Amino acid sequence: MSHPGTDEPAAAVLELRELSRTHGTGPAAVHALRGVHMTVRAGEFVAVMGPSGSGKSTLLTLAGGLDTATGGEVLVEGQALGQLKRAQLAKLRRTSIGYVFQDYNLIPALTAAENIALPRELDGVRQRTARREALAALEEMGLAEVADRFPDEISGGQQQRVAIARALVGDRRLLLADEPTGALDTETSDAVLALLRRRSDQGAAVVLVTHETRFAAWADRVVFLRDGTVVDESAASSAESLLTGEGAR
């Protein structure tokens, strides 16, 4: 990845250095991630694949500052997350990082548009501006008609798209998506992937966790994890056999 017209590599938006996450201690310790290195630059779209339990979601929660590493560090736009105060981390998460969860995490008492506008308002954007941005984000997801409905009044697929719109609203430089197409039909999934691709082409760094080769094909690069370590760093290795672990010798 480079800036147009130069040979300079684009700035690293996300850097994982020797990143580890262990749950528990002693013989019962579970090593979810073991010394993972990864750099995602501005304008780069990276897919992360691997079998269940390989550490994909852990990698994403650490990258998004939602969990704390037990070793190594996460840098977002050059800032080491472990060295930020809680308020600074919260601000970084609100302004720079868009996170699409496997479950939607919408606030039931707020309408679709309010759910999307909330993080912007928390960040000091005027209510009217935040509302306008939220409506534009809903429009982009083809959901303008549900703006004033509550989460329990819309379908699972629509809730998922509202959650995606919330993650993408504003100028997020790092987009993290964990199986964002789970509840969606193939056509809507394509629309979501196309949207992530567009954001990446516009300069965002995108990390997508998926188990579908067809979705990973939207990315510039595929990182394969197994047992908490990176086993391959391109689209070159077996997708399915890495996923099922059958390829392990």
Added chain:
Amino acid sequence: MSIRFGLLALLDQGPRYGSQLRAEFESRTGTTWPLNIGQVYTTLGRLERDGLIRPEGGGDAKQQLYAITEEGRRSLVEWFDSPVDRTQPSRDELAIKLAMAVGTPGVDLREVIQRQRRHTLSAMRDYTRLKADAMNADRSRPESADSDPDDVAWLLVLEQLIFYAEAEVRWLDHCEARLVRLAAQRAERGGRAGGPPAADEAPPRPVARKGASS
């Protein structure tokens, strides 16, 4: 066969020149199956011979306008009404290559699979890029305008390529998993026979004779 009916389907929408048919065929299918103008005229000649199209007006061979006949229309309806035959699969080079690689000395079958997978995944990414472009083009059309049938057709063709590539990758993964399993079984048998463990053996070249594992 597909070119014949492809041209017939285009002529069903009104009389056309050969060069026009070629351009329309390609814009429907991208340049996935490029047509040379010679193929178009040969096919038109056969369609005319079979009474499915007829020349309209004057003009020389290269500037001839063609129209579909009633017989041609019946033939086209029949084509749309019947499924494409999948019981007579065309020869697939990859299947032949893998079949030949099994048991061929000096050929590392897993390496053959790996190289193919790398290539197919890369093709899948290229197709997905084209699909993203096509989807972006469709997004930028005014809301009042219908999708261009050529754009829709191109997207369908691209998606077929993507789904087929995905199926091929899954098949390659499956082949590899089977080779790994056969190698493990072989190593186990070797172990039981008192030989050295074969875990560090070079990638296995399986013996896939029928009944070998029974």
